[in-house]
Structure formats: structure tokens, C-alpha cells
Amino acid sequence: MRIPIQYALTYPERYPSPVKKLNLWDFQKLTFFKPDYETFSCLNICRDAIRKGGLYPCAANGANERANALFREGKIGFLQITELVEKATAETSNKEIYSLDDVLEADRYARELVDSLL
Numbered sequence: 001m002r003i004p005i006q007y008a009l010t011y012p013e014r015y016p017s018p019v020k021k022l023n024l025w026d027f028q029k030l031t032f033f034k035p036d037y038e039t040f041s042c043l044n045i046c047r048d049a050i051r052k053g054g055l056y057p058c059a060a061n062g063a064n065e066r067a068n069a070l071f072r073e074g075k076i077g078f079l080q081i082t083e084l085v086e087k088a089t090a091e092t093s094n095k096e097i098y099s100l101d102d103v104l105e106a107d108r109y110a111r112e113l114v115d116s117l118l
Contacts, residue, residue, distance in 0.1 A: 045082065055092055088110040091109075
């Protein structure tokens with residue numbers, strides 16, 4: 001995250017990064033496993049949102065970010081993240097054609113809905 005944060009803080013300039021370039025050879029071996037969709041059911045909610053398209057992915061992301069923040073603040077349990085993302089995504093009004101204002105509103109609405117469900 002240091003590089004994206006640096007880009008955001010120094011935009012529109014690009015300063016040399018103090019972060020070492022990623023070299024996958026340094027890791028020697030990477031192992032990947034199939035995701036456990038049952039245990040991590042929020043993956044299913046997000047995949048469904050992507051499949052539906054429109055404003056659903058935006059709502060799922062906004063709700064997920066807010067729920068994660070609440071979890072890190074100790075205000076909700078880990079398993080509540082999925083519940084809140086699911087409810088917020090289900091409440092989203094979709095549009096086939098939408099503007100940037102619609103995207104921002106879907107994000108705002110999802111975050112506020114998460115807060116209202118506490």
C-alpha cells in the first residue's frame with residue numbers, strides 16, 4: 001500500500017519510490033489454493049455483485065470497507081462483515097446506465113446502511 005499512498009499524496013508528480021521492486025523469484029515458491037467459498041461467503045456476495053454489474057459492485061465495496069473499519073475499531077465481530085455486506089448489497093437500487101454521481105451515491109448509501117444496521 002505504500003506505493004498507492006505515495007502516488008495519492010504526490011499526485012500529479014511521480015517521485016522515486018523507496019520500496020524495493022517486487023521480484024517473484026525472491027519467494028522461490030508460491031502455493032495457491034482454491035478459495036473456500038463456504039467459510040469466506042463474502043466472496044460469493046462480491047462475485048454475485050460483479051456478475052450482476054451496474055452499481056452492485058460499488059455497493060458491495062462500500063459496505064465491505066465500512067464493515068471492515070467497524071471490525072478494526074472493535075465495534076462488530078468478524079462474521080458480521082459478511083452479514084452487513086450482504087444486506088447492503090441486497091438493498092442497492094441498480095441502474096443499467098449510471099453516472100459518476102450514481103456510483104458515489106451507491107457507495108455512500110451502502111456505507112450509511114451498514115452504520116444504520118448496528
